[in-house]
Amino acid sequence: MPKMTTWIPVALAAMLAAVMLAFLWQERQREIRLRLRVEKCCASELLEDMAPFLKVARLSRIEQLTVNKTGIILRRLGQETDSAFLMWPNGYAYRSQEQQEALRAVLEECPPKLRDNRRYHVSRQRVCLLNGTVEYGYHYTM
Secondary structure (H helix, E strand, O other): OOOOOOOHHHHHHHHHHHHHHHHHHHHHHHHHHHHHHHHHHHHOOHHHOHHHHHHHHHHHHEEEEEEEEOOEEEOOOOOOEEEEEHHHHHOOOOOOHHHHHHHHHHEEEEEEOHHHOOOOEEEEEEEEOOOEEEEEEEEEEE
């Protein structure tokens, strides 16, 4: 009987290793897809049209930054008005969830202070609409 019970821990360890490898593979594939979307976003006209907005963001002390399907809203520290780059009025369609994530990653590169997790906290917003669908967005807060 002792021989029969010795294979159980080995089988459990093998299953755990397989699950971990599958998780790591999936995460790696997600990172590759995000990197490709970021490269596509950087090469698009959208980033060129956002250049004045990004210049303001680089030169400002950002209190809050929100990225959602409709655009980007920037609140500067000590100012009561917000700056915004809205997709629809600038001739762009609303962003999908994947495009929002790529845009968020690009924005972290433009004003590098957003990546500083000692200064900013990023959270993912979840908004339930009246028709039952769910939309997501990203929110940076100082």
